[in-house]
Amino acid sequence: MxxxxxxxxxxxxxxxxxxxxxxxxxxxxxxxxxxxxxxLGAGKASARMAAAFEEAWTxxxxxxxxxxxxxxxxxxxxxxxxxxxxxxxVPDDAGMQAAGRILALAQQAxxxxxxxxxISGGASALLSLPAGGVTxxxxxxxxxxxxxxxxxxxxxxxxxxxxSAIKGGRLAxxxxxxxxxxxxxxxxxxxxxxxxxxxxxxxxxxxxxxxxSILRKYGIDVPEHVLRAIRSNAVREPAAGxxxxxxxxxxxxxxxxxxxxxxxxxxPLILGDAIEGEAREAGRVMAGIARSVLLHGEPAKAPCVLxxxxxxxxxxxxxxxxxxxxxxxxxxxxxxxxxEGIAAIAxxxxxxxxxxxxxxxxxxxxxxxxxxxxxIDLAAHLEHNDAYTAFAALDxxxxxxxxxxxxxDFRCILIRG
Numbered sequence: 001m002x003x004x005x006x007x008x009x010x011x012x013x014x015x016x017x018x019x020x021x022x023x024x025x026x027x028x029x030x031x032x033x034x035x036x037x038x039x040l041g042a043g044k045a046s047a048r049m050a051a052a053f054e055e056a057w058t059x060x061x062x063x064x065x066x067x068x069x070x071x072x073x074x075x076x077x078x079x080x081x082x083x084x085x086x087x088x089x090v091p092d093d094a095g096m097q098a099a100g101r102i103l104a105l106a107q108q109a110x111x112x113x114x115x116x117x118x119i120s121g122g123a124s125a126l127l128s129l130p131a132g133g134v135t136x137x138x139x140x141x142x143x144x145x146x147x148x149x150x151x152x153x154x155x156x157x158x159x160x161x162x163x164s165a166i167k168g169g170r171l172a173x174x175x176x177x178x179x180x181x182x183x184x185x186x187x188x189x190x191x192x193x194x195x196x197x198x199x200x201x202x203x204x205x206x207x208x209x210x211x212x213s214i215l216r217k218y219g220i221d222v223p224e225h226v227l228r229a230i231r232s233n234a235v236r237e238p239a240a241g242x243x244x245x246x247x248x249x250x251x252x253x254x255x256x257x258x259x260x261x262x263x264x265x266x267x268p269l270i271l272g273d274a275i276e277g278e279a280r281e282a283g284r285v286m287a288g289i290a291r292s293v294l295l296h297g298e299p300a301k302a303p304c305v306l307x308x309x310x311x312x313x314x315x316x317x318x319x320x321x322x323x324x325x326x327x328x329x330x331x332x333x334x335x336x337x338x339x340e341g342i343a344a345i346a347x348x349x350x351x352x353x354x355x356x357x358x359x360x361x362x363x364x365x366x367x368x369x370x371x372x373x374x375x376i377d378l379a380a381h382l383e384h385n386d387a388y389t390a391f392a393a394l395d396x397x398x399x400x401x402x403x404x405x406x407x408x409d410f411r412c413i414l415i416r417g
Contacts, residue, residue, distance in 0.1 A: 004343035004364040004414055007264055009398070011257040011305065011412050012347055012359075018256030019349055019405040021049045021185060024247040025056035030181050032062050035112035038178075039066030039081045040102045040171070042127035043120030043197055044088070044350045045185050046070045048404035049247070050081040050118055053183070067105060068118060069098035069126045074402045089355065090143050091128035096136050099129035103166050109178035115242075117171065117180065121187025121350065121406035123197025124157055129166040133229040139163060142222060149218040150315030152276050153188055157198040162211040162230045164198065171200035173239035180242030186249045187350075187408045189274030189310045193244050203238035250274070250309035250407045253349065257307055257412065266414070267304040275310035279324040280382065282312050283331025286413060290332075290342055293415045302341070302417025311408045314354070320386020323354025325409055326361045326397075330387040332413070334378055338368050341416040347398050350406035353388075359400045360410075361391040370394050 002010070037057065039050055046068040057064050058079070066081045071088040086095030109115050130139050142163070146156045161168035172180060180201060188195040194202040208231045215222060250273040258268035271289070275282060289306060292298050300306070312324045322330075325346040336342055347353065347360030371378050374393060381390035391397050 002264065005362060007414060008343060008345035008362050008412055011260050012345055012410055014260035015253035015257040015410050016349055016403050016405065019185065019248045019253045019407040021045060021052040021247050021405070025053055028245050029056060029060065030114060030179065030243070033112060033114035033179060035110055037062065037064040037114045037116060038105055038109055039064050039068065039116045039118065040105060041068035041118030042123035043185070043406065044071050044074050044122035045120035045405045046118050047074055047076045047078065047083045049120065049183065049185065050083065051076050051078050053116065053118065054079055054081060067098065067102055069095060069102070071122055071126065074404060076404065086126050088122050088125045089147060090140050091125045091136065093136060095126045095128045099127045099166050102127065103129060103171065103174050106171055106175035109175050111177045113178040115175040115178045115180045117182040117201045119182060119197040119200065120185040121196065121408065123200070124160050124167065127166055127197065127200060129164060131163050131165050131229050131233040133225055134163050138226050145220045148316045149220060150278065150313045151214065151218055152313055153311055154195050155214045157195050159211050159214055160198045161206050162208060162233055163226070167198035167200050168206045168235055169199060169201065169203040169238050169241065172203055172241050176239055182242060182244045184244065184246050185405060185407060186246060187406045189276055191246060191249050201241060203241045204235070205238055206233070206235035208234050248405065248407055253407045253410060254307050254309055257410070261305045265303065267300050269300040269304060269306050271306055271308040273309040275308050275312065277312055279312040279314050279328040280331035283328045284335045287332050287335030290336065290413050290415055291339065294339070294341065294417060302415045304415050306413040306415070308411045309407070309409055314385060316385055318384030318386060320381065320384040321356060321389050322385055322387035323348065323356055325353045326387035326391055327382070327385065328411065329361050329363060330378060330382045330390060333363050333367055334382060340365050342413065344413045345398065346409065346411045349403060349408060349410055351400040351403040356388050357399065358388065358397040360398045361387070361396050362398060363396055367394065
């Protein structure tokens with residue numbers, strides 16, 4: 001059997017491959033319209049999605065045009081659809097300008113046109129068009145506060161919809177005269193279409209009271225003019241929507257990793273694709289499950305892998321570096337306390353753990369010995385939200401660069417027994 005690091009990385013690569021949009025449009029294309037086909041989109045995977053859609057659409061002898069916005073460094077070559085780049089996770093002017101152009105293209109679509117919308121994780125920040133009475137600076141400040149609060153993605157997106165001129169079904173309303181088809185790559189627990197990218201084409205009511213409750217819950221203060229904008233930007237009568245297709249989900253990625261694990265002679269156990277909560281708390285819970293495998297052969301017998309997805313959060317208290325996956329992994333390692341026969345990897349499938357340059361990190365049973373030899377206090381690094389620095393010093397970071405997809409976190413615990 002291969003060494004632990006090679007197995008962990010091979011399972012992560014299998015998950016990534018399953019999450020790419022390539023080939024997923026086959027059999028899901030709408031009929032050719034009498035008018036134009038306008039492709040619009042946003043997210044970390046939107047450029048790759050646009051290229052894959054173009055390939056499938058033109059193979060059928062059709063033409064298209066349009067615009068998608070993706071994160072800086074995530075663009076790919078396309079033939080017909082323009083790709084622009086903008087900032088994530090805190091929006092910038094480039095994203096706001098792109099969002100305005102996308103909304104205008106939707107408004108121009110006529111009854112004989114087809115609007116194809118490509119949405120993936122990251123669209124909430126990239127497709128940032130403030131509601132009336134709100135500035136980009138207001139949205140940037142609120143985004144930073146939400147990112148530090150520990151709020152789950154669902155609550156963050158509810159707030160974003162309340163201050164947006166394009167999210168929460170408003171893009172669908174703009175394209176109301178045309179046929180609308182939406183393709184999604186899910187990065188949210190439960191794969192709720194209205195939560196993916198804050199649902200720009202998914203009609204729903206936007207309740208200002210729910211938003212204000214979330215802000216109070218996390219102690220986030222906003223100026224009075226932002227409060228007025230939240231109250232006046234409600235959606236009480238949602239627009240009609242179109243067909244929705246899910247191209248890739250966290251479960252699909254975990255299933256691919258499980259199949260790869262069997263190739264290595266390992267028993268895979270998927271613990272869930274929608275795990276949320278504080279990253280360090282999730283690490284402690286997973287350590288208890290891993291120890292139960294060693295001691296009791298439950299809930300699986302070694303050699304096995306425990307697979308999970310979802311999106312944990314980090315309530316930032318320290319001044320260190322590290323995303324939620326590195327924090328989860330360091331908490332897991334500390335809870336296992338030098339337990340032999342266990343290795344693990346935790347990565348964000350978009351290739352970026354939080355705001356750092358790594359996808360995540362990995363460890364095996366040599367972690368603590370390596371840390372001691374270099375004088376690294378792992379517990380202190382966890383206390384200061386500084387998991388990135390610790391794993392970097394121990395050469396345990398996973399660096400992929402942009403993966404051009406995003407189905408959220410991938411966690412794998414390998415237990416040899």
